[in-house]
Amino acid sequence: MMNQELISDQGKLVRAELDIQITTAKAYPRNPDRFIQLATQLATQDLETAQSCFYCLSRKSRDGKITEIKGGSIRLAEIAAASWGNLHAASRIIENDGKAITAEGVAWDLERNVRISSQVKRSIVTTQGAAYSSDMQTLTGNAASSIALRNAIFKVIPKALIDRVYEKAVKFAVGDQKSLPNRRSIAFEWFRKRGVGHTKILKFFNRNNLEDFTLSDLEQLQGIATSINDGFVEIDKAFALDEETTPLNVEERVKNLLNNENN
Secondary structure (H helix, E strand, O other): OHHHHHHHHHHHHHHHHHHHHHHHHHHOOOOHHHHHHHHHHHHOOOHHHHHOOEEEEEEEOOOOOEEEEEEEOHHHHHHHHHHHOOEEEEEEEEEEOOOEEEEEEEEEEOOOOEEEEEEEEEEOEOOOOOEOOHHHHHHHHHHHHHHHHHHHHHHHOOHHHHHHHHHHHHHHHHOOOOOHHHHHHHHHHHHHOOOOOHHHHHHHOOOOOHHHOOHHHHHHHHHHHHHHHOOOOOHHHOOOOOHHHOOOOHHHHHHHHHHHHHO
């Protein structure tokens, strides 16, 4: 009886806290223009932050077609959530069956009372069928949780608003023709320190020398760096152009392809 009363009291407390938060959210409604202003300010506060706001991967299908997969990163989702306000967001691991880890991300807009969840599944076995080590499973779970959280946040905040911040972050990170030599050098140096030389990068982009490297190439290279940092792909597979090495699940691939077709 005491346990039931305790559970009942805890439930009432949680409901009361939610009621207060929802009431507060409705009393101080957000301003979309203010959201764009604040999110852009955070996303473009420095070069490193702007570069971390977008990812990019290129993969070749069995028929030889090369597809570019790109979009807003986990960092951009965090910035968007903080700027949007009146938002609850969280992620957790909901299943580990020994072959794959499934993570769920949830975003709840208290002002509009819109709650969206998103699930991401990541394999925890090698191509030979051996299970990942405990440490690798933890890293994989963390990456899946981050991606699930990102997906949920991007579904609850209107894409039209996210895209405006995304575009400003990309423009700030890539720069223009005047800044290209310096930012290109920074990007190449980042990869060199991680064991990827200029020759491999130029071959991937089908460029003969550094001077042929374009702003579009730089955007893609910066996006690849973010993909590595966020756990989308391992650095030794980032320039493989092999569809099977892409750790994105099927739902994620389809979503990105549809988004690219609609852009």
